[in-house]
Amino acid sequence: MNATYQFIAEALFITFILLTLSGAWLAVKARILMHSVLGLAVCLLGVAGLYFYLGSMFLTMMQILIYMGAVCIVLVFGIMVGYTPRESAERNIMSRNMVLGIAASGVAAVLLFTVAIGRTVWSKAAESTGDFSIEWIGKSLLLNYCLAFELISVVLLVAIVGSIILARGGREEEV
Amino acid sequence: MYLSQNLNTYLILAVLLLVMGIYGMIRHKTFIGMLVSTELVLNGAGLNFMAFNKFTAPDPAVGQIFTLFIMGIAAAEAAIVVSFVLAVYRRYRTSDPEEVNGLQG
Structure with missing residues (x-):
């Protein structure tokens, strides 16, 4: 079963x-x-x-x-x-950038496949703390990784204000 | 050995997402198309973080928090690009990146 x-x-x-x-x-x-x-x-x-x-x-x-x-x-x-x-x-x-696209993505693929996946041996961590629960994520966000939490709030705030400033102004100068 | 319990499965998939994203970013003709490809690249990065978080990291919260960070960045980026498209369309009356060449001289 x-x-x-x-x-x-x-x-x-x-x-x-x-x-x-x-x-x-x-x-x-x-x-x-x-x-x-x-x-x-x-x-x-x-x-x-x-x-x-x-x-x-x-x-x-x-x-x-x-x-x-x-x-x-x-x-x-x-x-x-x-x-x-x-x-x-x-x-x-676009059709004219096809060679460029294949070349760029092909170089990235070959490098990553040979070096990162083919040759590197990833070892498991010795001891583990914490678990996958939401409770542990919340504790970590507010204690250990507080900076990431604050930083993402500032980034989102700046992005929202910036996009409002970029996108507004159409009403006055609309032709 | 099960496929879902193997680190290499996720790594190969993340590389494929990254490669498709780079290819699409070069080939797409519109700003929104480029943004879609960028989201593919960011998803590959998030998948990598979650895979290493499960298989090698000592603390499982780190990778999840970083992936959440990437999601926030992607949302902010999408909002910025959409307002950018609006501004460009208002200024140049077109959404073709080839036409937006005011700095070309």
């Missing part, structure tokens, strides 16, 4: 990997801009499933909430207000 559950878990894991890769492929290769954002959403769902396999229910929920709920909606909003229908429906891909 246990082996059956393990088999189902592995099958779901492979499904999440396929979701991630196919979503990323759609996001990169889609001709229509809205399909690109749809592919990104599928890819983010797959990554959320992988976070679940990595032991963090909290990050799974945050990924779905923040990325799929907020970032994708903001992107769709940007497409709707920033592009004319002709622009958002026309071809999304």
Whole structure:
């Protein structure tokens, strides 16, 4: 019985990997801009499933909430207000940069595959403190990693104020 | 050895996400398309952090907090880029990055 559950878990894991890769492929290769954002959403769902396999229910929920709920909606909003229908429906891909794109990504892939994955031996930590519970994350955020918590609040505040300043002013000087 | 209990599975997937993101960033013709590719790269980074957090880190809270940090950065970046697209569209009447060349001389 246990082996059956393990088999189902592995099958779901492979499904999440396929979701991630196919979503990323759609996001990169889609001709229509809205399909690109749809592919990104599928890819983010797959990554959320992988976070679940990595032991963090909290990050799974945050990924779905923040990325799929907020970032994708903001992107769709940007497409709707920033592009004319002709622009958002026309071809999304330039053809003349193909060699450059393959060269850049190929160099990165070869280096990472040979050095980081092929040669490095990752060793397990000697002793472990804490666990994967939300309670422990909350304690760490407020005690040990308080600086990260404050820093992300400041970054978000500056980003919100900056985007308001960038995007406003249309009403007075609109032609 | 199960596939989901192996560090290399996650590392290979993160490399593939990074590579697809770089390729898309170079090939896309629109600002939003470039932003989508950037999100792919950031997700690869987050997946790496979570994988090392599970398999090698002594404290499981560190990787999760850093991944949350990356999510916050990505959200801030998306908001900035969308308002940037609006501002550029208002100024240049186009959203093509090739047309926005006021500094070219």
